[in-house]
Amino acid sequence: MSSTGKREVDKDDIKVPHTPHDIKCKARRTLLSQKLRAQRKKAKEGARKERQMERQKLGDAAPAVQKPRTIESMRRQDETVVDENDQEYQDEIEIDEFAEYFQGREPKVVLTTNTNPAGCAIVFAKMFEKILPQAEYCSRRHFELKDIVKFATNREYTDIMVVNEDRGKINSLMICHLPNGPTALFKVSSITMPDKIPGGGEMTSHKAELIVNNFTTRLGHTVGRMFAALFPQDPNFKGRRVCTLHNQRDYIFFRQHRYMFESREKAALHELGPRFTLKLISLQHGTFDTSSGEYIHLHKAGMDVDRKKFVL
Template sequence: MGGRGVTAGAAEPLAAGQALDYAARVMNAAIPVEELQRRQARERRDYLYRRALTLRDASIAEKRAQLKASLASGKPLDPSIAEDKSLREDFKYDESITPDNQNKDGDVDLDDEYALTSGIADPRPIVTTSRSPSVRLGTFAKEIRLLLPTSIRLNRGNLVLPDLVSSANAAALTDMILVHEHRGTPTAMTISHLPHGPTASFSLHNVVLRADIPNAARGTVSESYPHLIFEGFKTKLGLRVVQILKHLFPPRETGKVGNRVVSFVNKEDSIEVRHHVFVKTGYRDVELAEVGPRMTMRLFEIRGGTLEKGSSGDVEWALTQYTRTSKKKDYL
């Protein structure tokens, strides 16, 4: 795992026709198409039901936290909480509010989408582009694929999003990463978790490819499972972004030391992404060498559901034209 390496040109993409053929073979060999559709619909209903229960519990936990803080400080409560007699009555006998099952903010973990496979199976993301990509966008997609050790790259061709997502679901892929461009410059990245979401959209700035980084490490690109560094994510939204990003990478085995580091550093809601490897310069000397790509990501939307649902998914958070009116407020 730690010694594998590939050249920059060895990450061969998966052709669009091959992806559809593979998905068809998976569906035909395992179960009929109708049964697969019924199973996916049933899983979707179960997920939405669990999500609704989690959101309800989160709302109750937030009200209980406000009630607890008000009782401790003597400050007045919001009328909607103060007039809720059942909430106050249940609060007296609630034994679930303990330091072991409640975090310091009184929040409930909403990342149910990742709970089933997190730490159990390696993620299998697929990286693709908008249609008719430029050479530079294709190179950027290849470098994103090299950044994620268990990912594959797809030449999209003329595939539309619904067919793309259904093929990815049939092939048991876990995430879809779609990169966009404007006049040859990568400008946006959409990360959609399969099969139920969420879908996070980022704008890209200051994108520098491997070939354009001065003094970057050349030659083979290590595919060892990287050590992840997340710094500066403090709010609930910031921790949500950390969950989305970290589940694109496979977990490293305990005791195994890889030779590369991927860092996500949040500075005023701008996420600086860097990729380094350890280079041995002496018997006991080790230095960090940047590999690339280098970029800045800015979150502008998180929606429920997957990519093909578009604007029909529930908006979890969005950066509107009025969101940044206060220059001193950071959301991540």
């Protein structure tokens, strides 16, 4: 106590802010938060460099770097995963519905939409005329799908692709393989047309190369071969145009690029578009039939609960 009657304040009684939450001034609080983040980042980077130097010193004796845990790496074992070297599997694909297309038959695809389609469905369907040189767009008008199947089969078309939209938004794509199926229905999402892709290029009429990637199960191989049967088996390499269908966690991503070799080891890619994502809803034997078609696969809501279980 001082002579004036006032209590002297001890320095130990002063509260020094240790965290940004203790500071009332917003500007000072923000500045301290930035400094703390920078310190943590610097410490983390220093620790990483130390570990790297330690591994270099140990050489072969260094412990193996652990692979990151991803949903793909934790995928549940599936007995339907195909071994491509299995002779039994090779015998099966030599007589399946798509065998003749891998032996030289040219695909011929008819494109159409749902009845009374919005403009977006017509534009998207006609886009496949450029992607698939042997594809031809036909207006749906009032025809039933069963009638279109008969019409296309009689004129020796090999596949029917039907783009469906609802309230001006494309929601599904059906592919029906002729003359005897199978028929696949896909949910369509994340569509980006070529004119919306920054720096997008123009498609040419060259026959595109096709990459079908990461389809590992029997169902996946069937879907992959169904896509491959839409493309000619004699791509024009001079066009340097390549279409990719990449499966990841049962979502199929479509991309289209033109490539150019900058050197023997490096290639540059120029995206052409469009971009879109497919999700398999159903695959059934035979051509389009909503009543009696036997399903090979039918997606149900409960299948999305287990995120480590994939069907393709």
